[in-house]
Amino acid sequence: xxxxxxxxxxxxxxxxxxxxxxxxxxxxxxxxxxxxxxxxxxxxxxxxxxxxxxxxxxxxxxxxxxxxxxxxxxxxxxxxxxxxxxxxxxxxxxxxxxxxxxxxxxxxxxxxxxxxxxxxxxxxxxxxxxxxxxxxxxxxxxx
Amino acid sequence: xxxxxxxxxxxxxxxxxxxxxxxxxxxxxxxxxxxxxxxxxxxxxxxxxxxxxxxxxxxxxxxxxxxxxxxxxxxxxxxxxxxxxxxxxxxxxxxxxxxxxxxxxxxxxxxxxxxxxxxxxxxxxxxxxxxxxxxxxxxxxxxxxxxxxxxxxxxxxxxxxxxxxxxxxxxxxxxxxxxxxxxxxxxxxxxxxxxxxxxxxxxxxxxxxxxxxxxxxxxxxxxxxxxxxxxxxxxxxxxxxxxxxxxxxxxxxxxxxxxxxxxxxxxxxxxxxxxxxxxxxxxxxxxxxxxxxxxxxxxxxxxxxxxxxxxxxxxxxxxxxxxxxxxxxxxxxxxxxxxxxxxxxxxxxxxxxxxxxxxxxxxxxxxxxxxxxxxxxxxxxxxxxxxxxxxxxxxxxxxxxxxxxxx
Numbered sequence: 001x002x003x004x005x006x007x008x009x010x011x012x013x014x015x016x017x018x019x020x021x022x023x024x025x026x027x028x029x030x031x032x033x034x035x036x037x038x039x040x041x042x043x044x045x046x047x048x049x050x051x052x053x054x055x056x057x058x059x060x061x062x063x064x065x066x067x068x069x070x071x072x073x074x075x076x077x078x079x080x081x082x083x084x085x086x087x088x089x090x091x092x093x094x095x096x097x098x099x100x101x102x103x104x105x106x107x108x109x110x111x112x113x114x115x116x117x118x119x120x121x122x123x124x125x126x127x128x129x130x131x132x133x134x135x136x137x138x139x140x141x142x143x
Numbered sequence: 144x145x146x147x148x149x150x151x152x153x154x155x156x157x158x159x160x161x162x163x164x165x166x167x168x169x170x171x172x173x174x175x176x177x178x179x180x181x182x183x184x185x186x187x188x189x190x191x192x193x194x195x196x197x198x199x200x201x202x203x204x205x206x207x208x209x210x211x212x213x214x215x216x217x218x219x220x221x222x223x224x225x226x227x228x229x230x231x232x233x234x235x236x237x238x239x240x241x242x243x244x245x246x247x248x249x250x251x252x253x254x255x256x257x258x259x260x261x262x263x264x265x266x267x268x269x270x271x272x273x274x275x276x277x278x279x280x281x282x283x284x285x286x287x288x289x290x291x292x293x294x295x296x297x298x299x300x301x302x303x304x305x306x307x308x309x310x311x312x313x314x315x316x317x318x319x320x321x322x323x324x325x326x327x328x329x330x331x332x333x334x335x336x337x338x339x340x341x342x343x344x345x346x347x348x349x350x351x352x353x354x355x356x357x358x359x360x361x362x363x364x365x366x367x368x369x370x371x372x373x374x375x376x377x378x379x380x381x382x383x384x385x386x387x388x389x390x391x392x393x394x395x396x397x398x399x400x401x402x403x404x405x406x407x408x409x410x411x412x413x414x415x416x417x418x419x420x421x422x423x424x425x426x427x428x429x430x431x432x433x434x435x436x437x438x439x440x441x442x443x444x445x446x447x448x449x450x451x452x453x454x455x456x457x458x459x460x461x462x463x464x465x466x467x468x469x470x471x472x473x474x475x476x477x478x479x480x481x482x483x484x485x486x487x488x489x490x491x492x493x494x495x496x497x498x499x500x501x502x503x504x505x506x507x508x509x510x511x512x513x514x515x516x517x518x519x520x521x522x523x524x525x526x527x528x529x530x531x532x533x534x535x536x537x538x539x540x541x542x543x544x545x546x547x548x549x550x
Contacts, residue, residue: 036391043392044399047406055405055413058254063398070395136391 021081027088028142031095034078035139041067041074042102042132049109050125052118061113068106075099095138102131150360154368161372162291162379163427164244165237165334165491167420168484170376171400172549173327174383175393177319178311182377184328188335189373191528193365194521195499198506199341200361203348205515210345211441213511214501226501227442229494231435234339236487238431239470242268243480244424247397251417258475265471268428272463277350277449284426290419295378297407297416303385311384326542326549329535330485333492335376339434341498346437350450355515382407396481435466485548493539495532503529 021027045067048060075096083092105127112118173181199210206213211230215223245268246260271280315324353361382403387394394400401420405413433449440447440459447459474480503525506517517525543549 037393040392041395043387043390044394044402047386047390047392047402051406054409056252056410059251059398059401059405059413059417061254062251063396063402066396066398132390 021084021088024085024088027081027083028091030078030081031091032139032142034074035095035098035135035142038071038074038099038102039132039135039139041070042106042128042135045106045109046125046128046132049118049121049128052113052121057113057117061110064106064110064113068103068110071099071103071106075103091142098131098135098138102128102135105131146360150363154364154371157285157364157368158289158371158375161369162288162375162423163237163337163430164240164424164480164484165337165488166372166376167244167379167397167400167423168481169327169331169334169488170379171383171394172485173331174380175387177315177324177327178384178388179308179377179380180311180313180315181324181328181331182312182380184331185335185373185376185380187531188332189370189376190524191332191499191532192336192340193369194524194528195336195341195502196344196365196369197362198502198517198521198525199345200348200353200365201358201515202502202505202511203345204353204355204358204361205513206511207349207354208511209342209349209437209441210502210505211342211438213505215442217505217508217511218501223442226497227438229497230338230342230438233487233491233494234342234431234435234438235466235470235473236483236490237337237339238428238435238466239473240480240484240487241424241428241431242467242470243474243483244397245421245428246474247480248417248421248424251398251401252414252421257480258477261471261474264425264428265467268425268432269464269467272429272432272449273453273460277347280429281347281426284422284429287422288419288426290415291375291379291423293404293408293412293416293419294375294382297404297412298378298381298385300407300412301382301385301403303381308381308384311388316388320546322542323546323549325538326489326546329492329539329542330488330549332535333488333490333495333539335373336495336499337488337491338494338498339431341502342434342437343430346434346441346448350448352450358515432463432467432470436460436463489539489543489548493536496529496536499532500529 021030045064048055048063052060078099079092079096083089105124109118109124118124170185202213203209211227214226218226242261242264243257245264246257249255249260249264250257348357348361379400383394383400386392386403386406392399397420401413401416404416408416436459437447439445439462440456443458445458446456448456453460473483503517503522505511506525507522509516
């Protein structure tokens with residue numbers, strides 16, 4: 001009977017860990033899911049930045065902060081999955097690079113917003129659109 | 144004229160008070176992922192809540208006692224206890240989600256992190272429950288919740304392709320699997336028919352001293368106010384379907400859920416919608432906290448309610464306070480309030496038969512209802528809903544596990 005709480009604790013502890021990738025296909029699926037989740041967040045940021053002049057500054061700040069935290073979380077979680085082969089190493093590098101670009105861009109916009117507002121919202125939105133497109137394409141390719 | 148005013152005010156209060164954090168989250172999530180393909184669930188949910196809220200209001204008006212007061216008497220202490228435990232657990236979970244929702248709305252308005260707002264929201268909510276009259280409390284937050292009409296205005300302003308939205312009604316996105324579709328259908332139904340609504344509605348009837356003469360007003364509130372609230376839910380889903388579905392963006396946070404209102408109705412629209420979300424979630428905080436006190440006090444036969452002085456209903460107020468403290472502590476663990484909402488919706492769905500079966504049974508019992516028992520139509524529809532709710536309850540948790548909570 002005493003083993004039940006121990007097993008339960010162990011199960012809960014392990015369920016909190018990142019699940020491993022069993023093979024290249026599994027790793028690619030995890031990468032695709034991460035890319036799609038990141039693309040979704042970047043699209044949110046794009047919509048808010050594009051029409052930022054019609055929205056309140058604290059609201060846009062909160063939204064961009066959440067997107068930045070999400071992107072950081074996705075990169076951290078995906079980065080924690082060990083690639084099972086050299087082929088998967090390439091997938092890992094490509095996606096982490098894209099995620100890093102997305103995070104840097106959103107963080108940059110947050111800094112601009114906290115100072116004097118986003119200087120060129122149309123250009124910033126176009127850049128985010130491009131990154132979101134690349135993330136989506138990566139996700140579709142890996143599925 | 145006075146009666147028309149009372150009916151209008153009641154309808155507007157029911158309309159503005161219909162949407163809470165669960166409706167908001169479920170409709171925005173579903174709209175962004177499934178377009179309007181789950182709109183039918185909102186219709187099913189609104190018909191269901193109208194049906195059972197009318198019954199519970201009638202029970203309160205005719206017997207002078209709320210539903211939970213009769214559950215133990217009619218079903219026995221053991222079954223009543225199962226009902227009580229499930230209802231209280233879901234109530235506290237929903238209460239945590241509502242407090243988190245109100246704090247998130249304040250964060251959006253001020254830029255100050257929501258966790259700093261949580262204790263303040265809880266304290267003010269408790270003070271309102273302690274000091275403010277029931278009717279004033281209900282009307283102020285119900286009417287303030289009307290600001291959420293901005294979603295309908297924003298949808299219009301966004302200029303959606305109405306034909307496309309119409310096409311989505313019968314065509315779910317092909318890349319979403321059937322289990323995920325049904326999981327969200329269940330969450331949406333859980334949002335529309337949240338159990339606390341019935342406990343609060345019937346206890347509120349007793350708080351406001353409803354009698355048989357108030358039945359017409361009670362029916363108007365339910366049969367007009369709730370469907371209008373359902374219309375708001377559809378507007379929220381429509382906004383999300385218009386803005387997010389074409390770019391495959393899925394909403395995860397409250398700020399994202401409100402983005403279409405800002406894009407469609409501009410800064411004033413965004414201010415109004417944030418105000419509306421605060422009013423709706425704060426109002427629901429009061430309702431869920433009071434419902435916790437109502438259910439426990441009514442089960443154990445304690446004096447309850449705001450119609451007596453707090454000193455006379457000390458145990459009722461102690462339970463309400465304990466519920467608020469537990470829910471606040473849960474949100475202060477930094478658990479995501481939106482995730483809490485999603486789980487509370489599914490657990491609500493799993494407990495739906497426990498809530499609504501006693502309502503159906505008591506509304507049919509001539510010992511309590513005299514000649515005001517259910518008619519054939521209400522019974523037939525009630526029976527169909529009970530079958531549906533049992534199926535939903537059986538499927539809710541397995542689907543949650545199978546889809547990893549809708550991922």
